Amino acid sequence: xxxxxxxxxxxxxxxxxxxxxxxxxxxxxxxxxxxxxxxxxxxxxxxxxxxxxxxxxxxxxxxxxxxxxxxxxxxxxxxxxxxxxxxxxxxxxxxxxxxxxxxxxxxxxxxxxxxxxxxxxxxxxxxxxxxxxxxxxxxxxxxxxxxxxxxxxxxxxxxxxxxxxxxxxxxxxxxxxxxxxxxxxxxxxxxxxxxxxxxxxxxxxxxxxxxxxxxxxxxxxxxxxxxxxxxxxxxxxxxxxxxxxxx
Numbered sequence: 001x002x003x004x005x006x007x008x009x010x011x012x013x014x015x016x017x018x019x020x021x022x023x024x025x026x027x028x029x030x031x032x033x034x035x036x037x038x039x040x041x042x043x044x045x046x047x048x049x050x051x052x053x054x055x056x057x058x059x060x061x062x063x064x065x066x067x068x069x070x071x072x073x074x075x076x077x078x079x080x081x082x083x084x085x086x087x088x089x090x091x092x093x094x095x096x097x098x099x100x101x102x103x104x105x106x107x108x109x110x111x112x113x114x115x116x117x118x119x120x121x122x123x124x125x126x127x128x129x130x131x132x133x134x135x136x137x138x139x140x141x142x143x144x145x146x147x148x149x150x151x152x153x154x155x156x157x158x159x160x161x162x163x164x165x166x167x168x169x170x171x172x173x174x175x176x177x178x179x180x181x182x183x184x185x186x187x188x189x190x191x192x193x194x195x196x197x198x199x200x201x202x203x204x205x206x207x208x209x210x211x212x213x214x215x216x217x218x219x220x221x222x223x224x225x226x227x228x229x230x231x232x233x234x235x236x237x238x239x240x241x242x243x244x245x246x247x
Contacts, residue, residue: 030177083110156178
């Protein structure tokens with residue numbers, strides 16, 4: 001057990017709180033969505049916000065993030081523990097919270113499509129919202145959301161993170177839809193398929209019958225996430241060619 005060094009006075013420093021905020025993204029019906037909660041308490045009671053809350057004295061920031069996500073959405077602990085959480089950055093503007101000095105550690109999470117969440121904790125309601133179609137959020141959460149969106153767009157170029165949006169077994173068309181949705185651009189199908197299949201460890205073919213998709217073509221082969229975590233070479237987003245359905 002650690003002890004306070006002689007002559008050190010912890011009360012000489014102004015105390016402040018540490019919170020966590022989470023930008024949880026998923027792809028639903030070909031659109032990028034983020035998980036938001038309605039605040040059930042002041043400040044900003046009734047306003048939409050990112051899930052999150054205060055870090056307890058005996059837990060880490062990541063433990064707090066997973067706990068708060070489960071409490072405020074009704075998702076099970078097993079489900080939340082399976083999410084890929086990536087620390088985004090720390091937000092420490094002295095006036096970001098009207099209650100007191102609060103420093104927030106923000107996380108971005110990428111998940112496959114999930115059912116509608118159930119609210120809990122100090123959240124009055126939880127819902128998936130299409131990004132770009134949200135009302136102004138509480139605190140500085142609009143800034144956190146924008147930073148998180150930028151981060152995951154960049155991470156898709158150099159990592160295998162896109163598979164976190166997909167179910168355990170997926171088609172290359174579903175994987176391509178993740179890139180198109182997050183980046184907001186339309187990708188060339190043959191070129192995308194070639195890059196994915198020639199990148200070592202990106203995806204792994206699944207044995208068994210192919211899956212029939214909604215199109216008229218033949219059933220598509222199934223894949224699962226490979227062992228790689230980084231893409232060599234990277235899969236860079238194309239310039240221009242905006243996706244027609246993206247606003």
